[in-house]
Amino acid sequence: MSQQRHRAPTRRLAPLLRTGLLTTAAAVLVAGTPVVASAAPGTARTGSAVRVDTASAISTASPIRPHDFQVAFEVRQYGDLVGAGADNRALASSRFCDGNLHCSSTALSFQIITMGGDHSRLHTTNVSKASNNHCTGCQTLAGAYQFVLDTPEPITLGPDALRRLRDVETALRAARNQSPQTLKATVDGLVQQVITILDEAAAAQPASPGLKAAAAPARPKVTLNRTLDGWPGAN
Template identity: 40%
Template sequence: MSSHRKVRPVSNPLTRRALGIGLFAAGVAGAATAVPAQAASGVTHAAVVSDHVFSHVDRAHHTQARDSFTIRQFGTVNAASARNQANAVSAGCSADDACRSVALSFQIVTVAGEHAHLRAVNISDAANKECTGCQTLAGAYQFVVSTPRPLTLDATAQGKLADIHRRLDELTRSSVSAADLKKQADGLAAEVSAVLKDAVASAPKGDVQPDVTLHRHLDGWPPAA
């Protein structure tokens, strides 16, 4: 049995004045939840989001592949917590009858405010439980967009992201090798980053430099050759 779980909050010095990025230790609230708290003025003072993808295979169900692609646009906030998690489990299969479990989660979070505080967690965990020869692959990609003024993704950006989502669905359910799956997932993540950076370039300006940060964590993939 092998299980690896890593939590990697990431900070970017370019946006340190705008965002304090740390660890959000609360448990997963559900497969996809978002809870804003608004004041009477209509400005969101705090927001919480949690996206979680889970796949599980065993001798009765040899293959399962699941993915998630969510866009969370918080607007102006004083504080926000974002958690993105992918878990894949393979249990009880044999080398002659191997299983494949794939979980991929793409989460986009936009936060505005020159003094906003963001706590972000990005986790992937792949576990083989007495499953010789199984492929158990988990990948979490979290995109944090920070701008001094609220950013609304326009129809063009939304359309491009929808196309990437469609291709992620196809990739997740494909039978490509683990190495190719990793390469293509990274390629889709690069496309997401490019779309978001284009959107940020035309966002309302402020005293703080807008930024797009990718948090990426993979577990269960074989080492690169």
């Protein structure tokens, strides 16, 4: 199956970064922890920091493990940064199964980013790939979902928002035995739940001090980057 790649252009929110800044940051990659409850809350920063994060779900089905369902679900609260890079990947493969095994491989990756400030610049990559290698009648699905919330001021998701995101993760993991059509509908519903949670968090953010209500900018919306591979009717 073909690889679907979404490489969003670098989003310019303020003056451009110095050339090579994100390249330098990549050399000091910050490892992610795929548990919502452990995601560090965003804090106000000096605007001089750069973060680079990756999220990945990798699933492989074979005669040894005929059915594999992998989920990555990560929340990153960046606060006020100069710039950030976010890479999200869902990779699924099925190998060397015959028709009697009915092998299935599913990889789903949710990467949730919040960031704020006047000097932020974000580069995102979102990739899904599903492949079959000598696999008769195999079901191989990959879905990469990347949510980005930019706000004028640094935002911290509160306990209620984090709890609701944990509920989304639990529901996503519980969908492992669903058919592709049912799973697609389930995931689409959970994606909308994440967008709603982030939209409500942005709407609850206090306006900047001294900014008149009439002059306040429109509330930021969530940007969703989504790529699918292997799904019936989605290629």
